Amino acid sequence: MLRTSARAAVSLAVLTALAGGIAMPSLAATPSPQPATLRAPVPRHRGPAAGHNDYADATFARPLAEGLTAFYARDFHAAQAAFERALLVVPDNTLAISFLNAAAAQQPGALDVLTNVEEDAATGSPRNVVNHVRLGFSYLFQSIAGRDRTQDARDEFNAATALDPDGAAAHVALGIMRFNERSANRSKSEMLAALASDPNNVLAREYLGELYQSDLHDPQRGLTLEIDVPNLVPGYADIDFHIASLLYDLKQYELAAKFARSGLTTDVGHVGEAGLHGYTLLAQIDIDQRRLDEAKRVLAEAIDAGIDTIYARTLLAKIKNGDYDTASGNHVVSEPVTPSPTPR
Numbered sequence: 621m622l623r624t625s626a627r628a629a630v631s632l633a634v635l636t637a638l639a640g641g642i643a644m645p646s647l648a649a650t651p652s653p654q655p656a657t658l659r660a661p662v663p664r665h666r667g668p669a670a671g672h673n674d675y676a677d678a679t680f681a682r683p684l685a686e687g688l689t690a691f692y693a694r695d696f697h698a699a700q701a702a703f704e705r706a707l708l709v710v711p712d713n714t715l716a717i718s719f720l721n722a723a724a725a726q727q728p729g730a731l732d733v734l735t736n737v738e739e740d741a742a743t744g745s746p747r748n749v750v751n752h753v754r755l756g757f758s759y760l761f762q763s764i765a766g767r768d769r770t771q772d773a774r775d776e777f778n779a780a781t782a783l784d785p786d787g788a789a790a791h792v793a794l795g796i797m798r799f800n801e802r803s804a805n806r807s808k809s810e811m812l813a814a815l816a817s818d819p820n821n822v823l824a825r826e827y828l829g830e831l832y833q834s835d836l837h838d839p840q841r842g843l844t845l846e847i848d849v850p851n852l853v854p855g856y857a858d859i860d861f862h863i864a865s866l867l868y869d870l871k872q873y874e875l876a877a878k879f880a881r882s883g884l885t886t887d888v889g890h891v892g893e894a895g896l897h898g899y900t901l902l903a904q905i906d907i908d909q910r911r912l913d914e915a916k917r918v919l920a921e922a923i924d925a926g927i928d929t930i931y932a933r934t935l936l937a938k939i940k941n942g943d944y945d946t947a948s949g950n951h952v953v954s955e956p957v958t959p960s961p962t963p964r
Contacts, residue, residue: 672818672820673820673852674710674713674820675820675822675852675853677709677710679709680706680709680710680713680716683702683703683705683706683709684702684703684706684713684715684716684853685853685854685855686698686702687699687700687701687702687703687705687706687716687719687720687723688719688853688855688856688857689855690702691719691722691723691891692855692857692886692887692888692889692891692892692895693888693889694726694889694891696723696724696726696727697723697727699719699723700720700723700724700727700730703716703717703719703720703723704720707720711750711754712749712750712753712787712788712789713789714753714757714788714789714792714793714821714822714823714824715822715823715853715856717753717754717757717789718757718823720734721734721757721758721760721761722761724761725761725764725765731758731761731762731765734758735755735758735759735762738751738754738755738758739755741754741755742754742755742776746779747783749780749783749784749787749789749790750789752776752777752779752780752783752790753776753777753780753787753789753790753793755776756772756773756774756775756776756777756780756790756793757773757793759772759773759776760773760793760796760797770797773793773797774794774797777790777793777794777797778790778794780793781794786816786817787817788813788814788815788817788818788821788824789814791810791811791813791814791824792810792811792814792821792823792824792827794810795807795808795809795810795811795813795814795824795827796823796827798810799827799830799831804831804835804836807827807831808828808831808836811824811827811828811831812828815828820852822849822852822853822856822859825845825846825849826845826846826849826859826862828842828845829842829843829845829846829862829866830842830862832845833865833866833869839866839869839870840870842866843863843866843867843870846859846862846863846866847863849863850863850882855886856886857882857883857884857886857887857892857894857895858883858887858892858893858894859883860879860880860882860883860886860894861879861880861883861892861893861894861897861898861901862893863879864876864877864878864879864880864883864898864901865901867879868901868904868905868908871908873905873908873909876901876905877902877905880894880898880901880902880905881898881902883895883898884898884899884902890925890927895927896927896928897928897931899918899919899921899922899925899927899928899932900919900922900928900931900932900935902918903915903918903919903922903932903935904935906918907935907939907944910944912939912944912945915935915939916936916939919932919933919935919936919939920936923936
C-alpha cells in the first residue's frame with residue numbers, strides 16, 4: 621500500500637493523489653465504512669511457535685487480493701470496500717489497514733468519514749486495542765493529507781501498546797513513525813518487536829528491509845526479510861519494486877529487472893512505487909549493464925506514459941550526452957512522494 625526520501629508511510633498511491641495527480645471520484649461514490657461493532661474485540665496473538673499467518677486464511681486473503689487489484693487499477697471505491705471485508709476477518713492486519721486508509725484518502729471526504737467512524741469506535745470501546753490502532757493509522761493518513769495529527773496518532777498507538785504490550789500492529793505503527801523521523805535504531809527495535817509476535821507481518825518486514833538497505837547498508841539482510849513477501853501477498857506491487865531495488869544494490873541485475881517488471885505489470889494504474897518508478901529502475905539496470913539502446917527505449921516508454929518524466933528525461937539526456945559511454949551509471953532511483961499504507 622505508500623515515501624519521501626525513504627518512503628511515505630502509507631501508499632505511494634495515496635501520496636500521488638494527494639499531490640493532485642489523480643482525478644477523484646465524486647463523494648457520493650464513497651462507500652460507507654463498516655460499523656465498528658463488527659470488529660473483533662481484541663486481535664489474536666500471533667506467537668512464532670504457532671507460525672500464525674494471516675495470509676494463509678483464504679477468507680482474509682481473497683478480499684485483500686481483490687482490494688489490491690482494485691487499488692492498483694485506481695478503483696478506490698471498490699478497493700476500500702474490499703479492504704473493509706478483509707479487516708472483518710483479521711481486524712488488526714496492518715497492511716490491510718494501511719491500504720484501507722490509502723484508498724479512502726484517494727476519495728474526497730472519505731478519509732474524514734473513516735476517521736470519524738474510528739473516533740466513535742475508540743471512544744465507545746476504549747479498551748479495544750484494534751480501535752486504537754485503526755484510529756492511529758487514520759490520524760497518520762490525515763497528517764499526510766495536510767492535517768498534523770501525528771501526536772494524536774502516537775497517543776493512540778501508545779494506548780494500544782499499554783493495553784497489549786505484545787501486539788504487533790501498534791509496534792509496526794510506532795516503527796513507521798520512527799522511520800519517518802529518521803530514527804533508524806528505534807524504528808528497527810519496534811519492527812523487531814512486531815516480528816517477535818507476528819513473524820509474517822508484511823509491513824514490518826518491508827520497513828525493516830528498507831532500514832537495512834538505506835540506513836544500515838546491508839542490502840543482503842534486507843533482501844532476506846523481503847524476498848518471501850510476494851509469496852504471502854502476490855498482488856502487492858510495491859514489494860516487487862523494493863526487492864528489485866535491493867537486488868540492484870547487490871548487482872543481481874537480471875533478477876532485479878524481473879521483479880521491477882512484475883511490479884509494473886501489477887501496478888497497471890501507476891499508483892504506487894512500482895508503477896511510478898519501475899521504468900527508471902529498469903533503465904538504470906540497463907545503463908549499468910551497458911545496454912544503452914534498451915535503456916533509451918524504456919525511458920521513452922516512461923515519458924510517453926507520463927511516468928517519472930523528470931528523472932526519465934534526466935537519464936535520457938545523460939545517455940545522449942555520452943555520460944555513460946565509458947563509466948558505469950550511478951544507482952539513483954527516484955523516490956516516491958509521501959503517503960502510504962505506512963505513513964511516511
